[in-house]
Amino acid sequence: MRDHLRLEVVTQTRRVLEVEAEEVQLPGTLGALGVLPGHTPLLTTLGIGELMYRSDHRESYLALQWGFAEVLPDRVTVLASIAEMPEEIDVATAERERDEAEVALKTAGAMEVKMITARLQMALTRIKVAERRNS
């Protein structure tokens, strides 16, 4: 049994990441899921959240928004609409986005709530991932 997973993260505009990882955690739409080498083949949709991967005993994070993941025993392929590394995230913009979304949520109609919640969630994820960089 191999003890590594080949993790590949691609978006429509670029290949964000390609690494060997010992463990990957994905933000699945039905809840977070952890993947270790030798995992059963799995195909899942992804929601908004952070992706964690452990490589050389160091944990790294990515902010993800919507997509799919294909899990095979020796590799994980993530297709995301948005995938950002901590150093790419502009915290100030994310915080502004969060505040705007929070304000908008108070006055939003039933139709808009879903969209604004998604925006808020993405902003929160970005902030969280960006903070990981400093810890």
Added chain:
Amino acid sequence: MPSTRDLRRRIRSVKGTQQLTKAMKMVAAAKLRRAQQRIVQARPYSATLARVLASLAARTEHTHPLLRPSKGETAWLVVVTSDKGLCGAFNSNLLREASVLLQSGRWESVEIVAVGRKAVDHFRKRGYAVVHAETEMMSHLTAQDGPKLADEFIRSYTSGQVGSVWLMYNRFLSLIRHERVLARLLPVEPPAEPDLAEPNVDYIYEPDAKTLLAELLPRHVQIQVQTALYDSAAAEQAARMTAMDAATKNAHDMIKHLTLVYNRTRQAAITKELIEIVSGAQALEE
């Protein structure tokens, strides 16, 4: 024989043209670099998506409206050209092939979706039914253009308005090469997986195979359209660069030839004048 003044004027005019073609070549080269980068960066996503979709389609018995033939009778032919000209045979070759295809009777009833001003003009002038025309898109291509078009195709397809959608465009291969491509967009042909290493592996699907197909397929169609647009944009700039390079070279040759003729004419005129003066002087002496 043209006078030296006419020749000078012509040389100046050709030089002006040469400067123009040279500048256009530089602009095309710069735009090509951007377009090429975009297509190269977009390819991993579309390739991975196609692979995932292939393995999903191969392993599940579920089906989806976009995989099934539609009840529509009409076919849509999406022809992607450029908005601007001066790019050699880039557009004319594709449009000629499209015309041949349309006259071959492959589809009983066919309507045109024209992307790029050149395609729009071409088909309108020849009286084809153009159901959708994009005259600005190729000049300012964004990542949203493909999905926007694709969504319209999907809507028309699922509503039964059209029976199939075909894409025709120039695929970018290299600086000097592009190939004309005709591909069926709808109904989706699940891409064949080249190396199905574990054909009997049963996936776990989250939430379930049907939902996944429903999410993956529209995305796949969007990406295919977007890739076609990116490909065409890159191939257009490459074709323009090659065409303008050839034009610059031609201008150079022409200037060389004209300069030669000019010098000869000038010398002939001087010689003639000298002979006149000398013979005039001789006549006076006698």
